[in-house]
Amino acid sequence: MLAIEDLHASYDSTPVLRGVDLSVDEGEIVGVIGKNGAGKTTLMKSVIGLLEPDSGTIQFDGRDVTDEPSDARARGGMGYIPQRRDVFPSLTVEENLRMGESINEGGEARYDAVYEYFPILEERREQKAGTMSGGQQQMLAVGRALVGSPDLLLLDEPSEGVQPSIVAEMSETIGQMSEETETTVLFVEQNLSVIDALAERCYVMEKGRIVEELAAVEHETVATHLAV
Amino acid sequence: MIYDTLNLLFQFLDSFAFIVLATVGLAVIFGMMGIINLAHGEFILVGAYGTTLSYGAGLPLALAMGVGVLATTVFGLVLERTVMRRLYHRPLDSMVATWGLSLVTVQLARIGFGNTLSQVGTPLGSISYGAFSYSAYRVVLAGIAVAVLVSLYWLFMYTEFGTQARATMEDEPTARSMGVDTGRIYLGTFGLGSALAGLTGALYAPTITMTPELGASFLVEAFVTVVVGGSSVLVGTSLAGGFLGVVNATFTNLAGTFIGQVAMLLAAILAIRLLPEGITGLIDSWRAKRAEGGQ
Amino acid sequence: MSLRTVLDGPNTRGTSDRFWAAFGLAVVALLGYPLVASTYAVANAALFLLYAILGLSLCVIWGYCGILSFGQVAFFGIGGYTFGIVGINLSTTTGTALGLLTGVGVATLFAFVLGYFMFYGGVRDVYVTIMTLVVALVVHTFMGQTAGSEWAIGEAALGGFDGMTNIPNLMLGGIELIDTAFYYVVLLVLLGTYLGLRALVNSDFGRAMVAVREDEERTELLGYDTKRIKLLVFTLGGALAGLSGVLYASWGNYMNPAVFGITFAALPVVWVSVGGRDSLLGAIGATYAIEWFSQQLSITGSEYALVVVGGLLLVTILWLPKGVAPAVADWLSEKQSSPSIRGHEEVAD
Amino acid sequence: MAAEPEPLLATDALRKEFGGLTATDDVSLTVSPGERRCLIGPNGAGKSTLLSLITGQLDPNAGSIRFAGEAIDGLSPHERIDRGLSVKFQVPSVYGEFSTRENLRLALQRRVSGEELEDAIVDSLSRFDLADEEYVEANALSHGQKQRLEIAMASALDPALLLLDEPVAGLSVEETQRIADLLIDLNESVGVALLVIEHDMKFVRALAERVTVLHQGSILIEGEMENVADDPAVRNVYLGEEV
């Protein structure tokens, strides 16, 4: 589904990714773990296309999308959930969800499914997204990406700033959804419980490189990498 | 007494229509894409010239106005592709660049069409009341101003384009990552802003003098209103238009045109000082307070 | 050397010995210009040089403190009008000197009040720009209607749209400053302003000023009172613009409200953005070059003159967004193939 | 209680809301003079908001702050800095187009001038091991160098309390250790109190005398690192797992 080869990227000429290789198979849920500053968010931005890589290739669904702009990638089936609950604060919940419709062009909009996963979103349809709590905004961000039934879901630190109970609930929902709809998921995270609950396979990232691949979640190893 | 009130009302409608119509195109472009378009007056010029020239060529007035709007839209779209897209969210640079554009446009209009065009007469006659009468067309203009605001509200709030445009304005990268072709949204929004400026030119073509400098007479009101209005294009423009219209009409009525104009500008300066975020900021904080109270 | 330590620093581009040698040559050339040029050419050059002071006034507040004022001409005009009022009423040597002082003083005060009003009122960024423009336009509207005889201060009628006539020439030590004498005075004032501003931007205060431009919040968290810095710089800009206006009034013996209009208001912004907003010398050069060029164009009488001026502006912003002087400096330093680490030469000297 | 010296910093029931989000919820925090304190908690716990409330970049919806015996509510940031606060941001925000030297100078010139300023710059450069980078534009510095430069700038103001937001984020183990050593040295030599937000537990262990855990905008627990780390509630929120 997704294959990244020797990806280099930088912010303002400061290199952040220094040759990332990773691949995700169809239907798989893969986690990328690493400390702050390891380059996880940059990796996600490069995959969705918000950051132009310096070199390397990104293949999605058998196509080379390295030079495609992000909106084309999204319409091609990538659903992206940005870090820090990047919803549109002055748009209502429903309008936020509607923005997700463009993902995976031609796919059917799945409002029912989303409302089923996150009933609170239906309740708050008319409310402005910016006035909701952090957890609710995170659900909205996830729901928004799911509306368009993406083939590949990209999650950037879904647990950040969210209550543990909601984190757990959300991990579960995402896992369930992936199973039900055979959606491939790539997420980056430093919260152990999310990694535990979701990942079938794990990459460990340090200083812009993948330093280790863990077949299943090896709890202790992961913990040392997070250096808690 | 009743006639005086009617006079004041008509003058308010007149000011309101002028302020709103002078502003909307600029407000859409500034509010949505952070371009301070000093060539705004020249967009209006294109609309007015398009209308007057095609009326002169024999088209009925309504159709001629359509041509004016269309010409301005095309003008705007071409500029977006060639110039404006390099200036998004560089408001200060955009100011200098569009000033250059304004000089060029005015002078090319002069070279192309001479110092003046022969004028379209104002249609629709007048409304009489007591010793007074008022141009019916100007009352219609006020109606159109309101209609423009309402349709913009509908467009931005209830259509897919509107939602996408608002999302793009708020957070362009995220909108793009949701599959929105933000380049097209920008193009469309700029086209819309241009069309609105063109509409203003078309509507006022029968009432103002056709010279290449005609755009300048809209510029001050437009800028003042945008600033007083603040970040929200619609709410800001309508409220600022209303506020400045009342100030202008009242003082003009009481003390003459000059005082009316100065009062309006001073009111604007005070408003900017007291509400650095514009009227929109005031509304936002009021809403926030109400929301808090409600919880 | 000690002078060089004051004038050189990381906030100005030309700091090498070669730069100063070239600068000295240029000054000598300007000083010698009246010896070879006609009276007309000298008087004309004086106009461009006094405009350059107006250009510098914007350069220092926009380029070095990040505040784009679209209303520098308001201070320029107020300085000029005030000089006129005082000068007409007291048409003596001390009278015009007093006119110079009050002209600059009133412009400075006006800038201070406006700056206080804005910066301490939380007006920021592009709103400052539009606000300054609106203020200039308000003054424009006001001055345009001062035609009546009630708008006279002593002997000096404001004159409305027609403007104020019979403004006397500046006098220094009993000598009326016209033509060549005026040129030398303007040249020296400009030179003083330039060197003074160089010293300022490379001083502790200047560094703080540039820090405000780069990141106002960060600078405040280093303990700098950024509002005060902005107010001081804005006031200084107003004073320089006022000075330029006084010289202008003396040059043409005339002021009119067009100096507050949007067309003239745009000019300093044009000069500075073309020259390079953080280059003092760029601002001077661009002012001179642009004014000279557009005057030449108007002399041709070509109907395309304004098209060319506008087009150049557009092209410069699109292709040289940082302005001509920085582009030239970059190009020169690339040619020297030394990595351009600014500030290095300061110590190497 | 009465025996304790007056705290250097004391916040009283600070509350800050953004729209519907409560970022800090009645936080009362005290820091004593010369103390080394760490503030930990998961992302989004309100740590950075608390910091901005202390520096005055944000105004609280409720609550008050005292610093060095005075109420500082309503003072603008620069006035608070003048009273002896200093801050280093989460994301290094050095002046990218200035050289290392210029960055340092900008901070040091607040205190000293002339010869003394020269000496202070040289001193600071060597103390924070930036002498080789003196004329390098800050944009071109490595992440670790930027972090050090910013700590150098913050401490250049000779503050009584230094606020540091994630000073070692994204640094290597060696660099982290170096920063810890620098900060401890600074604390011990001039007696500056430190309030540090950090995720890196090794660093926190090395540095902190006391630790405050913030969660969901309020203080969960406060105490010595060992006690805090063993607290089940902390392990729950921080590591997201039942222990």
Place this chain on the structure above:
Amino acid sequence: MNNLFSTGRSSTRRAFLAAGATGITATAGCTGSARQDADVVRIGVLEDRSGGFALNGTSKWQTSVLAIEELNEAGGILGKEIELFDPDPQSDNQRYQELTRRLIQREEVDALWAGYSSAARETIRPLINQYEQLYFYTTQYEGGVCDSTIFPVGATARQQLGAVVPHLIEEYGPRIYTIAADYNFGQISGDWVRILAEENGAEVIGEEFIPLDVSQFGSTINRIQEADPDFVMSMLVGQNHTSFYNQRASAGLDIPIGSSTTMAQGYEHRRLNPPALADMYVGVNYMEEVDTEASNAFVERFYDRWPDAPYLNQEAQNNYFSIHMYAEAAERAGTTDQEAVIEELEKGVEIEAPEGTIELDGDTHHMNHHMRIGHADSNHDLSFGNEQYIGAGFLQEVGCSLPDDPETTQYLPAEVYDL
């Protein structure tokens, strides 16, 4: 070619030739210049061809070119070819100053024609006086300028309003409402309306001065309706103000209007859609529609030379006759030395202009003009009537006599009349 002037110029010119040439080198102009090209006569013309006043300025420039070409074809002035310096001041007062300096100091013009607006004239007036430059200002204006080297040859407010106000009082009644542009010209014109009203037993019942950048007139129209005058005197100026007439028509304000500013300068009767100017009366010394032999011949020559020109306005005629008048005076003086030419002009010159035969009043440097009242009907068709020959009375009353008493003053009606 139509023989425009009554004196047999071409026969006398050669006689002056030798003397003229030596005269020039001897006096070498007031500027004390070293460079005086004895082979040409240098004329400077600054008329706006771009910017806000291009509408009015362009035909002034065109007739200037026409006049100079005619003179050159006939052998120039004093046998010397006329060289024209005609940069475009772009309606920009600052540019006016720069260019005037250039024309005086560098091109050393023998005579200068410059400016449409009073503001442009005032901008350069200090320079003109400082360098004692012979200068012709040709626009109709508020009047009162009494400067020793300036010849304001356009009709003054006194002349224009003096033609139209009494006529309208007689025709429609004594209650007058004045609207005028809010600057010197408008205010002084307003004063003249009051003076003329008083002289003719009428009264100004309302007066409004309108800033030049106003283009919306709803409230003004209401005020006029409220006052209900017998007629309106409009001294509105500029393109923004022109909008008044359209707005007046659409608001149904059908009170007759008298004016000194419409039609003859900006040809509003051609540009605006009827009936915007219905029942408009304007006092003019010339319009291209004036149907006399001299006028028709002039119009024909003009459009032969400038087939694309939209209109030939009153001021353009003034440029045209005054250039010929200058040539005449220089011929008579036998030199282009400015002092000598001014002295010759001050003796009084009679000239056959397209508007008719008119005289220069040597004392005041103003022209006696043939004033007519042009009337536009609801189709904007023009008729002319009530022709009078009106002199520069006001300046004579205040004692402006430049040959005896050289001065640089602008007299205001308020200084003489009790307003």
